[in-house]
Amino acid sequence: MAFKVYVDGQEGTTGLRLLDYLAARDDIELLRIDADRRKDAAERARLLNAADVAFLCLPDAASREAVALLDNPATCLIDASTAFRTDPDWAYGLPELAPGQRDAIRATKRIANPGCHASAFVMLTRPLVEAGLLPAATPLTAYSITGYSGGGKQLIAAYEAGQNDPRLAAPRPYAMGLAHKHLPEMRVHGGLDQAPVFTPIVGPFLKGLSVTIPLHVSQLPAGTTAAALHEAYVAHYADEPFVRVMPLDDMANLDGGFFEVQGCNDTNRVDLFVFGNAEQIALVARLDNLGKGAAGAAVQSMNVHLGLDETTGLSA
Numbered sequence: 220m221a222f223k224v225y226v227d228g229q230e231g232t233t234g235l236r237l238l239d240y241l242a243a244r245d246d247i248e249l250l251r252i253d254a255d256r257r258k259d260a261a262e263r264a265r266l267l268n269a270a271d272v273a274f275l276c277l278p279d280a281a282s283r284e285a286v287a288l289l290d291n292p293a294t295c296l297i298d299a300s301t302a303f304r305t306d307p308d309w310a311y312g313l314p315e316l317a318p319g320q321r322d323a324i325r326a327t328k329r330i331a332n333p334g335c336h337a338s339a340f341v342m343l344t345r346p347l348v349e350a351g352l353l354p355a356a357t358p359l360t361a362y363s364i365t366g367y368s369g370g371g372k373q374l375i376a377a378y379e380a381g382q383n384d385p386r387l388a389a390p391r392p393y394a395m396g397l398a399h400k401h402l403p404e405m406r407v408h409g410g411l412d413q414a415p416v417f418t419p420i421v422g423p424f425l426k427g428l429s430v431t432i433p434l435h436v437s438q439l440p441a442g443t444t445a446a447a448l449h450e451a452y453v454a455h456y457a458d459e460p461f462v463r464v465m466p467l468d469d470m471a472n473l474d475g476g477f478f479e480v481q482g483c484n485d486t487n488r489v490d491l492f493v494f495g496n497a498e499q500i501a502l503v504a505r506l507d508n509l510g511k512g513a514a515g516a517a518v519q520s521m522n523v524h525l526g527l528d529e530t531t532g533l534s535a
């Protein structure tokens with residue numbers, strides 16, 4: 220018997236990508252809304268309540284509205300917005316987070332899909348905090364380089380329309396108010412006392428993302444080395460189907476000295492890198508912001524929730 224699945228927000232960037240994943244599967248029966256009724260609350264309510272799993276690929280306010288439209292206790296919601304990512308009644312949809320996270324995703328009917336920058340950041344910090352190698356009180360900074368699809372339909376349209384605009388041809392730092400919407404989940408799920416100073420940069424390419432956390436060795440407990448951090452990742456992610464811990468100081472994977480931000484595109488994979496010397500360390504996580512950073516992660520959580528093989532329909 221196929222699982223009934225509905226995507227609320229099916230015309231958006233994340234919704235469309237999700238439909239690509241789901242339409243290819245024969246264990247899923249897709250419930251579709253007519254495009255011209257996609258904001259009709261009564262029709263959305265009918266489909267939400269008929270679904271075994273409903274994905275919300277909507278702005279935060281519309282996600283909250285969708286939650287209020289649901290009264291079937293059997294429907295599992297997987298929300299792609301920022302609305303519930305630190306809400307204790309929702310499970311954070313990152314199975315790799317910590318032991319027990321898969322059980323939490325299986326047991327709940329409310330899953331909050333992580334933000335793209337936050338997934339990368341949290342996957343770098345949390346295992347180190349839990350291993351005692353990164354004190355929770357450490358004041359961190361992080362920067363992210365991301366493709367423009369992370370900004371949804373509007374930013375994609377702006378980049379596609381502005382191909383001759385030299386301003387868009389250059390990398391553009393943003394969120395300079397230092398209050399990016401992923402800070403709360405970075406702090407809470409990253410295992411930290413305070414959020415990082417986070418400066419994302421959007422570039423003239425569709426998708427692909429890497430988050431870098433620079434560290435001074437002097438910020439870490441005495442005797443901690445880049446190799447020790449690398450070993451902690453190897454241990455924590457040993458059995459993970461979608462995580463590759465790359466060799467320490469993986470210069471061989473640099474393209475003539477340059478890091479390839481798009482290296483995980485069209486996969487649900489995360490690649491983790493540790494570069495370092497006696498004084499300084501750079502931790503880097505790379506993913507496809509539309510894959511493990513959004514729709515791929517949502518499919519992975521659905522697979523876990525339904526007790527299916529976690530890798531069904533996804534590529535590593």
Ligand SMILES: NC(=O)C1=CN([C@@H]2O[C@H](COP(=O)(O)OP(=O)(O)OC[C@H]3O[C@@H](n4cnc5c(N)ncnc54)[C@H](OP(=O)(O)O)[C@@H]3O)[C@@H](O)[C@H]2O)C=CC1
Binds near residue numbers: 369371
């Ligand atoms: N793009 C990305 O990489 C990621 C996005 N997200 C999150 O996913 C969510 C969706 O983002 P994204 O796909 O980028 O956004 P888009 O702007 O591309 O799509 C949002 C969709 O929601 C629709 N919508 C808006 N209001 C309503 C409503 N009241 N009822 C039904 N549909 C509605 C929009 O309709 P219309 O077509 O009319 O505009 C649009 O199709 C956001 O919360 C975002 O933060 C999460 C991870 C990554």
Ligand SMILES: CC(=O)N[C@@H](CCC(=O)OP(=O)(O)O)C(=O)O
Binds near residue numbers: 299334366368369513
């Ligand atoms: C380029 C760009 O604007 N990217 C978005 C992140 C998109 C994303 O994945 O975040 P959500 O899951 O929270 O939507 C941003 O930085 O706000």
